[in-house]
Each structure stands twice: as structure tokens, then as C-alpha cells.
Amino acid sequence: MAEHPHHAHGGESHAASDAAGKPYTDPVCGMKVGADLQKTASFEGQDYHFCSYKCLDKFKAAPASYVRGDRVDVSAAPAPAPAGTIYTCPMHPQIRQEHPGNCPICGMTLEPLLPELEEDENPELRDFRRRFWWTLPLTIVVTVLAMFGHKAHWFEARTQTWIELVLSLPIVLWAGWPFFSRGWSSVLNRSPNMWTLIGLGTGAAFVYSVVATVAPEVFPASFVSMGRVAVYFEAAAVIISLTLLGQVLELKARSQTSAAIKSLLGLAPKTARRIRDDGTEEDVPLTHVHVGDLLRIRPGEKVPVDGEVTEGSSAVDESMLTGEPVPVTKRVGDKLIGATLNTNGALVMRSEKVGSSTMLAQIVQMVAQAQRSKAPMQRMADVVAGYFVMAVVGIALVTFFVWGLWGPQPSWVYALINAVAVLIIACPCALGLATPMSIMVATGRGATHGVLFRDAAAIEKLRQIDTLIIDKTGTLTEGRPAFDSAIPAPGLEANEVLRLAASLDQGSEHPLADAIVRAARERGLALEKPEDFESGSGIGVRGTVGGRRLALGNTALMDQLGVSVAPLVPQAEALRSQGASVMHLAVDGRLAGLLAVSDPIKASTPEALAALRAAGLRIVMATGDGLTTATSVGARLGISEVHGEVKPADKLVLVEHLQKQGRVVAMAGDGINDAPALAKADVGIAMGTGTDVAMNSAQVTLVKGDLRGIAFARSLSKDTVRNMKQNLMFAFLYNALGIPIAAGVLYPLTGWLLSPLIAALAMSLSSASVIGNALRLGRGQQ
Numbered sequence: 001m002a003e004h005p006h007h008a009h010g011g012e013s014h015a016a017s018d019a020a021g022k023p024y025t026d027p028v029c030g031m032k033v034g035a036d037l038q039k040t041a042s043f044e045g046q047d048y049h050f051c052s053y054k055c056l057d058k059f060k061a062a063p064a065s066y067v068r069g070d071r072v073d074v075s076a077a078p079a080p081a082p083a084g085t086i087y088t089c090p091m092h093p094q095i096r097q098e099h100p101g102n103c104p105i106c107g108m109t110l111e112p113l114l115p116e117l118e119e120d121e122n123p124e125l126r127d128f129r130r131r132f133w134w135t136l137p138l139t140i141v142v143t144v145l146a147m148f149g150h151k152a153h154w155f156e157a158r159t160q161t162w163i164e165l166v167l168s169l170p171i172v173l174w175a176g177w178p179f180f181s182r183g184w185s186s187v188l189n190r191s192p193n194m195w196t197l198i199g200l201g202t203g204a205a206f207v208y209s210v211v212a213t214v215a216p217e218v219f220p221a222s223f224v225s226m227g228r229v230a231v232y233f234e235a236a237a238v239i240i241s242l243t244l245l246g247q248v249l250e251l252k253a254r255s256q257t258s259a260a261i262k263s264l265l266g267l268a269p270k271t272a273r274r275i276r277d278d279g280t281e282e283d284v285p286l287t288h289v290h291v292g293d294l295l296r297i298r299p300g301e302k303v304p305v306d307g308e309v310t311e312g313s314s315a316v317d318e319s320m321l322t323g324e325p326v327p328v329t330k331r332v333g334d335k336l337i338g339a340t341l342n343t344n345g346a347l348v349m350r351s352e353k354v355g356s357s358t359m360l361a362q363i364v365q366m367v368a369q370a371q372r373s374k375a376p377m378q379r380m381a382d383v384v385a386g387y388f389v390m391a392v393v394g395i396a397l398v399t400f401f402v403w404g405l406w407g408p409q410p411s412w413v414y415a416l417i418n419a420v421a422v423l424i425i426a427c428p429c430a431l432g433l434a435t436p437m438s439i440m441v442a443t444g445r446g447a448t449h450g451v452l453f454r455d456a457a458a459i460e461k462l463r464q465i466d467t468l469i470i471d472k473t474g475t476l477t478e479g480r481p482a483f484d485s486a487i488p489a490p491g492l493e494a495n496e497v498l499r500l501a502a503s504l505d506q507g508s509e510h511p512l513a514d515a516i517v518r519a520a521r522e523r524g525l526a527l528e529k530p531e532d533f534e535s536g537s538g539i540g541v542r543g544t545v546g547g548r549r550l551a552l553g554n555t556a557l558m559d560q561l562g563v564s565v566a567p568l569v570p571q572a573e574a575l576r577s578q579g580a581s582v583m584h585l586a587v588d589g590r591l592a593g594l595l596a597v598s599d600p601i602k603a604s605t606p607e608a609l610a611a612l613r614a615a616g617l618r619i620v621m622a623t624g625d626g627l628t629t630a631t632s633v634g635a636r637l638g639i640s641e642v643h644g645e646v647k648p649a650d651k652l653v654l655v656e657h658l659q660k661q662g663r664v665v666a667m668a669g670d671g672i673n674d675a676p677a678l679a680k681a682d683v684g685i686a687m688g689t690g691t692d693v694a695m696n697s698a699q700v701t702l703v704k705g706d707l708r709g710i711a712f713a714r715s716l717s718k719d720t721v722r723n724m725k726q727n728l729m730f731a732f733l734y735n736a737l738g739i740p741i742a743a744g745v746l747y748p749l750t751g752w753l754l755s756p757l758i759a760a761l762a763m764s765l766s767s768a769s770v771i772g773n774a775l776r777l778g779r780g781q782q
Contacts, residue, residue: 024048024049026048026049026050026051026055027048027050027059028050028055028058028059039051039052039055039056040056041056041059041060041063043059043063048063051284051288052288052290052293055290086098086112087099087100087101087110087111087112088110088111089103089105089108089110089111095110097110102182102185104185104189104191105189105191107182107185107186107195109124122251124251125248125251125252127178128178128244128247128248128251129248131174131175131178131244132175132241132244132245132248134175135170135171135174135175135237135240135241135244136241138167138168138170138171138237139171139234139237139238139240139241141167142164142167142168142171142233142234142237143234143237143238145160145163145164145167145234146164146231146233146234147234157228158216158228160228161212161213161228161229161231162213164209164213164231164233164234165209165210165213165231165233167233167237168206168209168233168236168237171236171237171240171241172202172206172236172237172240175240175241175244176202176236176240176243179195179198179199179202179240179243180199180202180203182195182199183195183196183198183199183200183203184199186199192389192390196389198239198243200389200392200393200423200426201239201423201426202235202236202239202240204420204423205232205233205235205236205239205423206232206233206236207420208231208232208420209231209232209233209236212228212229212230212231213229213231216228216229262696263696265364267302267339267360268286268302268304268338268339268358268360269286269301269302269304269339270285270286271283271284271285271286271304272284272286272289272293272295272304272305273295273296273297273298274289274293274294274295274296275293275294275295275296275348281296286304286305287355289304289305289351289354290351290354291351291352291353291354292350292351293350293351294310294348294349294350294351295307295348295349295350295351296346296347296348297314297336297342297346297347297348297349298342298346299314299342299343299344299345299346300341300342300343301341301342302338302339302340302341302342303316303336303337303338303339303340303341303342303349304338304351305338305351305352305353305354305358306335306336306337306338306351306352306353306354306357306358306359307335307336307349307350307351307352307353308333308334308335308336308349308350308352309330309331309332309333309334309335309336309347309348309349310332310348310349310350311332311347311348312332312345312346312347312348313329313330313331313332313345313347314329314330314342314343314344314345314346314347315327315328315329315330315343315344315345316328316329316330316336316340316341316342316343317340317341317343318337318340327341327343329539330347336349337358337359337360338353338358338359338360339358339359339360362649388426388732388735392422392423392426392739395422395739395743396419396420396422396423397419398743399415399418399419399422399742399743399744400415400416400418400419401415402415403415403418403419403744407744414744414753418742418743418744418753421742421743421753422739422742422743425735425738425739425741425742426735426738426739434724434727434728434730434731434770435456435724435727435728437727437770437771437774438720438723438724438727438774438777439456439459439720439724440774441723441774441775441777441778442459442716442719442720442723442777442778443459444778445716445777445778446459446712446713446716449709449712450688450702450703450704450706450709451700451701451702451703451709451712451713451716452688452700452701452702452703453699453700453713454698454699454700454701455699457699458683458699458700459716459717459720459721460717460720460721460724461664461682461683461717462666462683462700462713462714462716462717463714463717463718463721464664464682465617465664465665465666465682465683465714466616466617466618466663466664467617467618467620467658467663467664467665467666468612468617468618468619468620468665468666468667468668468710469620469621469622469651469654469655469658469665469666469667469668469677469681470619470620470621470622470639470668470669470707471621471622471623471651471667471668471669471670471674472599472621472622472623472630472633473599473623473624473670474669474670474687474705475668475669475670475687475705475707476601476602476605476621476633476637476707477599477600477601477602477605477633478599478600478601478602479599479670480599481512481514481515481581481597481598481599482515482519482597482598482599482600483498483515483516483518483519483595483596483597484575484580484596484597484598485575485580485595485596486498486501486593486594486595486596487568487571487575487593487594487595487596488592488593489567489568489590489591489592489593490567492592492593494593495523495525497585497592497593497594497595498516498519498520498523498525498595499520499525499526499527500545500548500550500585500587500592501516501520501550501552501583501585501595502516502517502519502520502521502525502527503520503527503528503529503530503545503546503550504530504533504541504542504543504545504550504552505517505541505552506527506529506530507530507533507541507543508533508535508541512581512583512597513541515597516595516597528545528546529545530543530544530545530550531543531544531545532544539553539554539556539557539560540552540553540554540556540557540583541553542557548587548588549587549588549589550585550586550587551563551585551586552583552584552585552586552595553583553584554582554583554584555584557584558584558586558591561586561589562589563584563586563589563590563591564591565584565591567591568584568591568593568594571594572584572594575594575596576628576629577628577632578598578632578636579598579599579628579629579630579632579633580596580597580598581596581597581598582594582595582596583595583596583597601633601636601637602705602706602707604706604707604708605637605707606637607708608706608707608708608710608711609637609638609639609707611708611711612707612710612711615711615714618641618663619639619641620639620641620642620643620654620658621633621634621637621639621641621642621643622643622646622650622651622654622677623643623644623646624645624646624647624673627642627644627645628644629644630642630643630644630645631644647673648673648674648675648676648677649676651667651669651673651674651676651677652676652677652680654677655667655677655680655681656680659682664682665681665682665683666681666682666683666684666685666710667680667681667683667684667685667698668685668686668687668702668707668710669684669685669686669687669698670686670687670705674686674697675696675697676697678697678698679697679698683699683700684697684698684699684700685698685699685700685701685702685710685713686698686700686701686702687701687702687705688701688702688703688704688705700713719777720777723773723774723776723777726773727769727770727773727774730769730770730773731770734769741753
């Protein structure tokens with residue numbers, strides 16, 4: 001390979017090209033670049049090449065800060081988590097630290113505050129899944145042995161006990177280790193939780209069983225059953241396997257909570273087409289776009305960053321910001337927003353805001369902050385569990401000392417046995433099932449009615465909602481433009497006005513034109529081919545149809561052509577007041593009529609609003625549409641509280657304002673612009689007919705986009721919480737019956753102590769009662 005002329009001084013170029021001709025690496029931004037003598041700098045005897053003069057200037061200002069070692073290769077190794085990454089708890093957002101770890105309150109693994117678009121599978125999920133599947137066969141074998149081994153006489157009793165011990169060791173000591181670790185942390189942090197219960201229950205069962213296996217002679221003869229002291233290896237194994245399964249399912253569900261942010265991050269294009277100073281063009285990664293760069297946006301491409309149009313005109317779909325389904329015409333001097341869609345024209349723009357300064361980046365930040373700032377629902381089982389744990393431990397200690405000091409001989413053996421029995425009977429099987437079973441059944445019932453819940457907190461919280469904020473476009477309305485009406489000038493017919501306008505609009509790609517053409521064809525009108533068609537830079541279209549000169553557009557086009565719109569001004573204003581977009585049709589220089597296109601209200605909306613008002617909800621409409629249109633739609637639907645021309649940040653402020661007044665707020669929307677408010681609201685409700693970002697931000701999705709589902713979901717929420725309370729009552733009732741027996745309260749009267757039969761019966765009955773009661777919810781029973 002021939003040496004580059006600018007290497008003649010003997011210095012070695014950084015990241016020098018190899019024999020295959022690989023490009024150099026820009027030390028500032030990491031972009032692969034070619035050798036350009038105009039964009040080269042030397043430092044400490046080496047040449048460095050740059051993608052642009054901006055990177056060159058940055059390097060010249062502080063070259064040492066960009067050079068690490070003999071060469072720079074920013075792509076040589078994957079970057080670790082960015083410095084300053086904040087980790088937080090999904091359930092307790094007040095916990096924040098600069099390194100990974102577990103939450104000191106609930107034991108959950110902390111997550112990055114802001115996820116990355118390209119992210120590997122959760123390592124904790126991968127670890128728990130491996131622990132579950134590798135030990136599940138052992139759990140099954142231990143359980144089968146415990147249930148049927150003594151009846152089938154597969155092994156001698158003591159041999160079977162040792163086999164169960166050996167098989168249980170990896171389950172308890174390896175698969176269950178994270179639970180014991182979290183349980184111990186809950187003790188150190190004085191924050192008793194479900195991990196405390198699981199650790200105590202499984203630990204007590206296992207330790208007792210190991211002692212019963214290794215030294216069975218320390219137990220009274222009454223504990224010998226079928227040739228051996230009863231052991232609880234299968235109880236410890238099953239509890240750990242079921243808990244692992246629950247954790248795997250929970251972690252998979254939690255991984256979806258960042259889907260909204262990832263969807264937003266995915267909206268931005270990966271590359272931009274930059275125009276060089278010499279007029280040539282290149283595709284560069286979005287991260288390499290600088291303020292002031294000229295970028296070309298071709299039809300069908302997304303706008304890469306925020307900026308200003310310098311050349312061309314086109315209709316740009318900005319629904320991600322405004323929620324308005326009709327694209328906005330952009331001309332020279334107009335502002336563009338990154339990630340919006342350029343529909344049919346070519347544009348050249350100058351970048352003004354890049355990276356974290358863009359509108360999209362700001363929306364991402366708002367969604368992230370809203371998700372993390374939401375106060376977690378303190379589930380009833382968790383509230384009671386803290387007191388329950390302390391009560392169980394207290395009862396076990398009292399049992400131990402009472403039996404040790406005043407019990408029959410050997411008193412301290414009885415004391416140990418009965419204290420352990422208290423912990424075993426208090427195993428949180430039914431308590432753990434109480435809430436999840438109700439949630440599972442309610443989720444299934446909701447799905448059959450087109451209502452999808454993302455998490456349990458949404459089901460619990462929805463019943464408390466007293467204020468509902470509703471977006472207009474796509475939520476109250478269909479979300480797509482449809483032909484409304486045609487008003488002819490004197491001497492013409494409405495169908496003729498529609499036919500002429502549709503004939504001309506066949507040459508246009510604008511959504512409003514598509515609505516007019518579609519309406520004409522549905523009416524069977526004969527359309528003619530337009531000639532000499534031309535677009536009027538966002539103010540309308542012109543052409544010739546059947547030998548007549550036609551013009552269709554707004555008042556600006558009519559003024560340009562010298563056509564008076566005065567005869568139909570009252571009718572135009574009336575249509576606008578009803579929320580319609582109005583276009584004027586001129587034929588041979590004279591006004592021929594008006595055409596109105598509007599976003600029709602969904603057929604189910606009036607009934608849905610009536611049901612919500614009957615339930616006592618305060619209805620508020622917030623939309624990015626103009627205030628006139630919004631007020632008109634609100635009046636037709638009986639909504640008196642209307643907010644128009646609101647941006648994503650405004651909707652978020654509205655939610656926060658109502659929450660500060662003590663209102664429990666639900667937000668219903670369908671667009672990307674609704675995402676921050678959906679995330680911040682106490683319950684976010686997305687239309688299944690809307691965007692993925694909205695559905696990922698919301699906790700509830702109405703599959704068919706039917707608002708009547710909100711009333712159903714609220715009723716289901718009330719039934720579900722009532723069912724959970726009943727389940728908790730069953731769970732604690734059996735504990736209330738079992739714990740006194742385990743503690744030996746009845747021993748002086750009956751001689752009863754806890755046996756494996758009573759323990760198994762109590763746990764089975766409590767679990768069966770909880771499951772059976774939850775299934776009633778699925779049948780619509782309360």
C-alpha cells in the first residue's frame with residue numbers, strides 16, 4: 001500500500017488504515033472517516049482525521065483530552081454504563097445510587113433510571129431462570145418421594161430421608177440463596193417484607209428437616225411417622241421453586257416498563273443525510289450531526305433533529321407532538337421537529353438542536369421522570385406482611401421460652417420443635433397467592449372484554465379514580481380525516497362541487513385530498529383526469545379538469561387568484577366552529593363552493609361519557625388541536641372543561657396540577673404526545689388503535705379503542721380489590737388457626753401438637769380457598 005503524502009514527516013497516523021483500506025476513526029465523535037487533508041491535525045507526532053470542521057476545532061482546543069494511549073479506537077470495546085448513571089428501585093423511586101445493587105426496602109434489583117435502546121436481557125432474569133430450570137427436576141423428585149415414597153416402599157424410611165436431603169441441598173443452598181440474602185438484608189435494614197417470610201419459612205423447614213435427618217433421636221416419639229421423624233424438605237423445595245417462577249414472571253413483566261422509553265428512542269432515525277461544504281452528500285450516524293449542519297430530508301424519511309427549513313416545501317406529519325392527524329405544510333423558515341415524518345416533498349434543513357436538546361429527547365426525559373416519580377402502590381399483602389412477620393417471630397420466641405421453661409421433659413426439645421412449627425405453619429403460601437391469583441383472574445376477564453392491564457397496581461388504583469383527562473384525536477374521535485360536507489355557490493350542486501374537487505385532488509398526496517377523493521368514489525361520482533396539476537406550497541392545488549381551470553385551497557390561495565370568498569364566509573365560519581377544516585373551490589376564477597373535512601366522533605363515545613359521568617367522574621378534554629375545534633367537539637359531547645393547543649409538557653403539567661388538588665387522575669390518549677401524561681397519571685389508559693409508545697406508557701390498554709371499556713375496567717377494579725381482601729382474610733384465618741396449634745396452645749387440653757398432616761392440611765386448605773375464591777371473580781361473581 002502506497003504511503004499517504006502527509007505521512008512523509010514520519011509520524012504514524014492514528015488508527016491507521018490497514019492493507020484492506022479501512023477508514024480512520026475521528027477521535028472526537030468516533031465516526032469512521034477517510035483521509036482528508038483539509039480535516040487533519042497532528043498531535044505528538046501523529047495525524048488525526050475528522051468527519052467535520054467542528055470535530056477538528058474541538059480537537060485543536062484540547063487534543064490531550066481526546067487521546068488515550070498511542071492510538072484512539074473508540075469502537076474497540078463496548079462502553080460501560082455512562083459515568084453518573086443513576087440506579088433506582090421500580091417500587092421505591094426514592095432509592096437512588098450511582099452503582100447497581102438491591103433496594104434496601106424491598107430487596108428488588110435496582111435498574112438504570114433511563115434505559116438504553118440496545119439493551120441485553122436483564123441479568124437477574126437470566127440468573128433466576130437458570131436457577132429455576134436447573135433445580136425444577138430435583139423439586140419434582142423430592143415432592144414425589146415425600147408424597148408417595150413411603151406408600152410405594154421404594155426405599156427404607158431413613159434412606160429416603162437422606163435422599164431427600166441430598167436432592168434438596170442444591171435447591172435450598174444454591175437456587176434459594178438470593179432469597180436468604182434478601183431476607184437477611186431485610187433484617188439488617190429493619191424492613192421486614194416477603195423475603196423475610198420466605199427466608200424464615202424455608203430456612204426453618206430446611207434446618208428442622210436436616211436436624212431430623214442427622215439426629216432424629218432428639219425428637220419425641222410422637223414425631224415419628226412411618227418409621228422416621230417427619231421432615232419438610234419438599235416444603236422448602238416447592239416454596240423456593242414457586243418463588244423463583246414468580247420472580248421470573250415478574251422480571252419479564254418489569255422489563256416491559258421501559259418499553260415506552262425504548263419506543264420513543266426508536267422513533268429517531270439512525271442516520272441523517274448531511275450536505276458537505278462542497279455540495280456533496282453523505283449519510284452519517286445521528287450522533288455525528290452538529291448544530292448548523294445542512295441536512296437533506298427525502299420524501300418518506302424522518303426529520304433527524306430539530307431545526308429550520310432552508311429549502312423546499314412538504315407536508316410533515318407532526319402527530320407525535322400535536323396529536324393532529326393532518327400533516328402540516330412546512331416551507332422555508334418554518335421549524336422542524338426531530339422524528340416527525342416528511343410525507344411527500346424534499347426538504348433541506350439546518351440543524352438547531354441535537355442530542356439531548358431535541359424535542360424527542362425532552363419527551364423521553366419527561367416519560368422517564370413521570371414513570372419513576374409515580375408513588376408505588378403499597379399492596380395490602382405487603383402492608384400486613386411487615387406486621388405479620390414480626391408477630392410470627394414474636395410468637396415463635398414466646399413459644400420457645402414458654403415450652404423451654406414450663407413444658408414437659410425434654411422441655412427445650414419441645415421448645416425448639418414448636419417454635420420451628422410456628423414458623424413452618426406461617427409459611428407464606430396462601431399469603432403469597434392472595435393478591436396474584438385475584439390479579440391473574442381479573443386480567444384474564446379484562447382481556448376477554450378488550451381491556452388489557454399492564455400491572456397489578458393499575459387494577460388496584462383504577463377504582464379510586466375521580467378525574468379523567470381525555471385526548472381528542474383518536475380517543476374521542478376516529479383520528480383520521482373524513483369528508484364532512486360540500487356547500488355549493490348559487491347555481492351549482494353539492495355533488496358537482498365534490499366531483500370537481502375530487503377530480504383535481506387525484507393528483508395530490510395530502511390526507512385531506514385522499515378523504516375528498518374517497519368520498520366522491522363512495523358516492524359513485526365520475527371523476528376526470530386532472531391536467532397541468534400543480535401544488536401551491538401548502539395553500540392548495542391548481543389544475544385543469546374538463547377544460548375548466550380549478551383551484552382548491554385555503555383563503556390565501558383564493559386571495560392570490562383574486563377570487564372573492566365573501567359569499568360563503570358565514571357558512572365557512574359555521575363549519576370551522578364545528579371543528580372542520582374548510583377548503584374553497586374556484587372554477588374559472590369564480591368561487592364554486594366549500595368543502596369541509598373533519599375528524600368524526602366515535603359512535604361509542606357519547607354512551608361511554610354518559611357511563612363515566614354516572615360513575616361520578618370529572619371529565620376533562622386536553623388536545624393539541626386548536627381551541628376552536630376542541631371547544632366545538634367538547635360542546636357536542638357535553639364536556640365543559642376543555643384545554644386546546646396543549647403540548648406534551650402542558651398535558652403533563654395539567655395532570656400534576658390536578659393531582660396537587662388531591663384528585664386521583666386517569667389519562668386516556670392514543671398518541672406519542674400523550675406519553676408523558678399517560679406515564680405521570682395515577683392510571684394511564686391507551687387506545688389500542690393508537691401508537692405503540694402510548695400503549696407502552698399506559699398501564700391500561702383498550703384494545704378496540706372504545707372508551708366504554710374504562711367504565712368496565714373501573715368496575716372490575718372494585719371487584720378485584722374486594723376479592724383480594726377476601727383472599728387475605730382466608731390466608732390469615734388459616735394462619736390464625738394453625739399457629740396456636742403449632743405453638744401448643746391446645747396441648748394441655750388435648751395433647752395436640754403440630755404434625756405433618758395438620759401442617760399440610762392447613763397449607764392446602766388455605767391455598768385452595770384462595771384459588772377457589774379468585775376463580776369466582778372470573779365468573780363475574782363478587
